[in-house]
Amino acid sequence: MAELFEDLPKPGPRAHVVGEELSTFSVDELVERIDQLKAEIGRLEQARAAKLASKQAADGFFKR
Numbered sequence: 001m002a003e004l005f006e007d008l009p010k011p012g013p014r015a016h017v018v019g020e021e022l023s024t025f026s027v028d029e030l031v032e033r034i035d036q037l038k039a040e041i042g043r044l045e046q047a048r049a050a051k052l053a054s055k056q057a058a059d060g061f062f063k064r
Contacts, residue, residue: 016033025033 016036022030
């Protein structure tokens with residue numbers, strides 16, 4: 001009967017929840033979470049840099 005469900009997508013890694021209990025995670029799962037969070041930090045830093053550059057450009061334009 002397992003054949004009926006073979007075409008269903010496999011669930012991906014769960015998103016990290018801040019404050020979540022970590023004692024049930026394996027070392028590999030913890031490493032995966034750390035990698036996810038590092039990637040998200042990089043994404044946030046890029047978004048911040050883009051917004052700062054846009055703000056500085058606007059400030060420079062209106063101060064002339």
